[in-house]
Amino acid sequence: MDPLDQRLTDAGRSWRQNQPEPPDLDRMLIALGRRRPGLFQGRLMYAFVAGLLLLAAVAVAPGVGSFLHQTQSPTPIQASPSPSSLPAEPSSSPQPTPGSPQPSPSAVAGDSETASDLVDRYEAALVAGNWQTAFNLLAPPSLTREAGLTSFSDERQAFFESVNGRYVIGSPAPATDWATYGPLVSGADRSRAWFFEVDYPALASNNAGYEQFVVAPDAGGTWRIWPVR
Amino acid sequence: MTMTSTLTVNLASATPEQFGAWTAPHLRAMSLLAARLSSDAERDDVVQEALIRAWTKRAQFDPQRGTPSAWLLAITADQARRARRGRRPLLGFLPGRVRPIDEELDLAHAITSLSSRQRIAVDCFYFVGLDVAETAAVMRCSQGTVKSTLSDARNRLRKLLEGRDGPA
Numbered sequence: 339m340d341p342l343d344q345r346l347t348d349a350g351r352s353w354r355q356n357q358p359e360p361p362d363l364d365r366m367l368i369a370l371g372r373r374r375p376g377l378f379q380g381r382l383m384y385a386f387v388a389g390l391l392l393l394a395a396v397a398v399a400p401g402v403g404s405f406l407h408q409t410q411s412p413t414p415i416q417a418s419p420s421p422s423s424l425p426a427e428p429s430s431s432p433q434p435t436p437g438s439p440q441p442s443p444s445a446v447a448g449d450s451e452t453a454s455d456l457v458d459r460y461e462a463a464l465v466a467g468n469w470q471t472a473f474n475l476l477a478p479p480s481l482t483r484e485a486g487l488t489s490f491s492d493e494r495q496a497f498f499e500s501v502n503g504r505y506v507i508g509s510p511a512p513a514t515d516w517a518t519y520g521p522l523v524s525g526a527d528r529s530r531a532w533f534f535e536v537d538y539p540a541l542a543s544n545n546a547g548y549e550q551f552v553v554a555p556d557a558g559g560t561w562r563i564w565p566v567r
Numbered sequence: 568m569t570m571t572s573t574l575t576v577n578l579a580s581a582t583p584e585q586f587g588a589w590t591a592p593h594l595r596a597m598s599l600l601a602a603r604l605s606s607d608a609e610r611d612d613v614v615q616e617a618l619i620r621a622w623t624k625r626a627q628f629d630p631q632r633g634t635p636s637a638w639l640l641a642i643t644a645d646q647a648r649r650a651r652r653g654r655r656p657l658l659g660f661l662p663g664r665v666r667p668i669d670e671e672l673d674l675a676h677a678i679t680s681l682s683s684r685q686r687i688a689v690d691c692f693y694f695v696g697l698d699v700a701e702t703a704a705v706m707r708c709s710q711g712t713v714k715s716t717l718s719d720a721r722n723r724l725r726k727l728l729e730g731r732d733g734p735a
Contacts, residue, residue: 340721342721342724343721346693346724347693349675349693350694351696354599354694354695357599360614361615363587364587366587366614366618367583367586369619370583370586481649492682492683492684496684496706500708500709517623518624
């Protein structure tokens with residue numbers, strides 16, 4: 339064995355032997371039990387806020403005869419986009435395609451295409467090694483961007499050396515699982531947010547072989563990416 | 568093994584106690600990784616947060632994509648990185664209990680001179696005792712990349728140590 343390899347192995351063994359016992363698992367499981375009601379309350383809160391927003395949209399929608407009449411309508415309510423809520427970066431194909439996922443009531447036509455295009459540009463920049471370009475597409479409040487460009491490029495460079503330039507962007511789905519990734523997407527317009535999973539075939543059968551993103555307009559209306567995995 | 572497999576299938580609907588039984592075999596490795604990538608003082612908090620995160624994401628675990636160990640260790644590494652954020656990493660990577668022996672201190676100091684990726688690879692493989700596949704899961708890269716990163720790290724350490732105490 340290489341003497342340095344042996345030296346590192348010995349140092350590691352010595353370090354492990356000097357480590358204290360792991361923390362008490364039973365005590366930590368109690369914390370899991372305490373978190374469950376919190377998550378439930380969080381979901382209830384989201385449902386409550388969503389309900390209030392829906393009621394407000396119904397109340398201000400032009401041409402609405404009565405609340406009862408509106409609730410009997412089989413077609414979903416499409417809120418008209420305000421100029422400030424339009425995407426800052428126009429989509430390459432602004433019209434929704436047949437078979438597109440059903441957007442949320444406040445989503446703007448073409449949002450899913452805009453989001454898909456952004457994810458594609460992000461992945462293409464990473465494959466090309468354009469770390470700065472990819473970094474700029476991330477939401478400033480996202481944890482990945484907060485870590486800084488150097489950390490991002492170091493980590494992404496190593497990862498994309500393994501990817502062999504291949505990625506598969508999954509179909510966009512309206513982002514709904516806020517209990518899971520809500521804390522990671524601060525500043526996102528949740529009413530227009532889309533969830534994506536990107537698979538890397540070269541890393542198939544590996545939990546490192548996929549990434550998940552939420553894509554949405556930020557507070558300024560610019561479409562951004564929040565890595566959530 | 569049978570119990571673990573059964574729990575893997577039903578992980579999404581597992582109780583906290585079942586989840587605890589599922590994670591128990593990996594708790595020591597999670598603790599070592601947390602101590603190595605953050606600090607002794609933050610170890611328990613990192614493990615706690617990792618368990619909570621794993622609990623809330625348990626429905627996303629896919630046994631076809633990797634082992635429970637690799638999944639839990641990757642989450643632990645993420646939590647350790649978050650704990651480390653806000654302070655510079657150099658001291659964070661120093662081992663917490665280095666015996667006052669010059670040779671070990673030299674090695675510990677040399678390790679702090681590695682790049683962040685090289686340090687994580689050395690920490691995971693040599694100090695935490697993970698195998699190459701588990702290290703790859705923590706680093707989110709292929710096993711080949713882990714091997715090449717470790718090789719680069721050893722070359723760098725060799726040069727650093729040769730300059731201090733002759734050939735390593």
